[in-house]
Amino acid sequence: MLNFSISEENYIKTIFHLQQEEKNVTTNGLAAVLQTKPASITDMMKKLKQKKLVHYQPYRGFRLTNEGKKIALSIIRRHRLWEYFLSEKLKFSWDEVHAVAEDLEHVSNKKLVDKLDEFLGFPRFDPHGDPIPDSQGRILKNQQIPLSEMPLNKSAVVCNVSDQSSSMLELMDHNNIAIGTRVEVKKKFDFDHSLEIKLRQQNPFIISDMLAKKIFVKYGA
Amino acid sequence: MLNFSISEENYIKTIFHLQQEEKNVTTNGLAAVLQTKPASITDMMKKLKQKKLVHYQPYRGFRLTNEGKKIALSIIRRHRLWEYFLSEKLKFSWDEVHAVAEDLEHVSNKKLVDKLDEFLGFPRFDPHGDPIPDSQGRILKNQQIPLSEMPLNKSAVVCNVSDQSSSMLELMDHNNIAIGTRVEVKKKFDFDHSLEIKLRQQNPFIISDMLAKKIFVKYGA
DNA sequence: AAATAAGTTTAGGCAAATCTAAATTATGAA
DNA sequence: TTCATAATTTAGATTTGCCTAAACTTATTT
Numbered sequence: 451m452l453n454f455s456i457s458e459e460n461y462i463k464t465i466f467h468l469q470q471e472e473k474n475v476t477t478n479g480l481a482a483v484l485q486t487k488p489a490s491i492t493d494m495m496k497k498l499k500q501k502k503l504v505h506y507q508p509y510r511g512f513r514l515t516n517e518g519k520k521i522a523l524s525i526i527r528r529h530r531l532w533e534y535f536l537s538e539k540l541k542f543s544w545d546e547v548h549a550v551a552e553d554l555e556h557v558s559n560k561k562l563v564d565k566l567d568e569f570l571g572f573p574r575f576d577p578h579g580d581p582i583p584d585s586q587g588r589i590l591k592n593q594q595i596p597l598s599e600m601p602l603n604k605s606a607v608v609c610n611v612s613d614q615s616s617s618m619l620e621l622m623d624h625n626n627i628a629i630g631t632r633v634e635v636k637k638k639f640d641f642d643h644s645l646e647i648k649l650r651q652q653n654p655f656i657i658s659d660m661l662a663k664k665i666f667v668k669y670g671a
Numbered sequence: 672m673l674n675f676s677i678s679e680e681n682y683i684k685t686i687f688h689l690q691q692e693e694k695n696v697t698t699n700g701l702a703a704v705l706q707t708k709p710a711s712i713t714d715m716m717k718k719l720k721q722k723k724l725v726h727y728q729p730y731r732g733f734r735l736t737n738e739g740k741k742i743a744l745s746i747i748r749r750h751r752l753w754e755y756f757l758s759e760k761l762k763f764s765w766d767e768v769h770a771v772a773e774d775l776e777h778v779s780n781k782k783l784v785d786k787l788d789e790f791l792g793f794p795r796f797d798p799h800g801d802p803i804p805d806s807q808g809r810i811l812k813n814q815q816i817p818l819s820e821m822p823l824n825k826s827a828v829v830c831n832v833s834d835q836s837s838s839m840l841e842l843m844d845h846n847n848i849a850i851g852t853r854v855e856v857k858k859k860f861d862f863d864h865s866l867e868i869k870l871r872q873q874n875p876f877i878i879s880d881m882l883a884k885k886i887f888v889k890y891g892a
Numbered sequence: 893a894a895a896t897a898a899g900t901t902t903a904g905g906c907a908a909a910t911c912t913a914a915a916t917t918a919t920g921a922a
Numbered sequence: 923t924t925c926a927t928a929a930t931t932t933a934g935a936t937t938t939g940c941c942t943a944a945a946c947t948t949a950t951t952t
Contacts, residue, residue: 455938455939457938457939457940464819476900477899477900478898478900486939486940486941487941487942488899488940488942489900489901489902489938489940489941490900490939490941492900492901492902493898493901493938493939493940494939497938497939508900508901508947509899509900509901509946509947509948510910524895536783539790540783540786540789540790541785541786542782542786546782548782550778550782550783553778554775554778554894557771557774557775557778559771559774561763561767561771562757562761562771564765565762566761568761569760569761569762596672602895664932676908676909678908678910697929697930698929698930698931699928699929699930705909707909707910708910708911708912709929709930709931710911710912710913710931710932711909711910711911711928712928713930713931713932714908714909714910714931715909729917729930729931730916730917730918730929730930730931744893823899855916
């Protein structure tokens with residue numbers, strides 16, 4: 451596997467995430483996420499197409515090739531292993547790890563990454579609950595469901611948050627919800643789809659549908 | 672302290688090391704070490720002068736300003752902390768850590784570096800025996816002497832190796848000499864200044880003057 | 893089906909970091 | 923002191939990644 455620039459890696463990684471949602475990734479869509487201009491996207495797509503990392507026809511959007519996906523997974527592996535390290539070993543709070551890992555993920559020495567994995571005890575989920583690809587790029591699927599889809603009175607644990615904006619994190623923090631928090635849905639309101647939830651040792655309180663859709667939980671654990 | 676490009680950081684760090692030896696660093700000298708062309712050095716010196724990181728007059732060589740030295744020390748701090756981490760925690764062999772740390776050192780997040788320092792227990796020497804600057808840029812001086820200058824029959828510990836070429840490392844490895852190895856000089860030969868040395872549980876053997884000048888030891892420890 | 897709006901690409905430029913080749917400055921030997 | 927050589931700088935290109943503005947394609951609306 452060849453070496454890629456930081457810029458190329460950021461494009462590849464972001465396309466990977468975007469194409470989980472939509473069939474094809476669009477120029478404007480990617481530009482918005484990468485905080486850059488559509489023209490820059492087109493330039494890079496030409497380059498990545500030439501390197502056979504994306505399928506791309508002008509005006510038709512793009513997707514990663516299998517080779518592109520492999521590379522994306524190796525970048526995501528690095529990112530999430532560093533997040534785990536920062537959280538578990540350096541005691542960063544879980545909302546700080548992402549930004550720091552954005553830099554560390556571009557150090558692409560394979561031996562470093564594999565030894566880090568070993569040092570951490572081969573964790574398969576990062577502090578946000580996202581799966582960490584193994585050295586072959588394989589990921590375990592954990593069947594997470596959004597809080598909004600939970601049945602009433604069944605206990606589960608928060609394992610993933612699909613929005614890492616600071617406004618989101620602020621709200622989570624204010625409500626004392628974090629990765630690992632045990633939660634139960636007590637009631638659902640038809641009017642605005644808001645939910646009443648209960649955390650351990652706390653009185654129930656109400657959260658919006660919008661928030662509940664972004665908090666993912668897993669039974670057990 | 673502002674942010675610098677990877678390229679700028681490599682120039683600053685290398686000038687710092689070179690100016691320990693010589694009064695002024697030269698264009699050709701720096702070009703040789705950085706594996707680049709003299710013209711590139713001149714370009715960068717103009718930029719670093721403008722940023723007040725080097726004293727530079729055309730044709731007269733250059734040195735770091737105090738500000739430049741501060742930045743150099745922070746880069747060296749990162750480099751050596753990562754070396755320590757790689758060696759101590761990830762079990763890299765001591766001749767592998769340098770190359771990997773070359774990449775990690777450019778992640779300049781201050782909180783990351785300070786937390787890493789804390790996680791490692793605030794070590795003050797890296798696996799090569801070089802001092803690690805603290806968060807204020809202060810370094811402990813350890814009085815190392817080259818093996819070639821040791822008195823006879825006095826025991827000391829290898830703590831530094833001033834040449835990290837693979838040919839050097841190969842020779843060290845072949846002779847079972849590593850950082851931390853306890854060593855004693857048994858005899859010095861006037862003819863070619865070669866030395867007979869003895870390691871723990873081994874028969875004495877002879878090494879060249881050239882090698883002995885590059886291996887540094889410290890008493891005690 | 894044509895017109896318009898939205899999305900995308902092209903063309904041309906800029907800054908960083910590098911290069912080669914030519915010009916300039918310094919140095920030390922005769 | 924002058925001159926040849928070595929060291930350094932300048933001038934002009936190149937590559938990467940980004941930009942703006944203009945041109946073009948696609949999709950939508952009437």
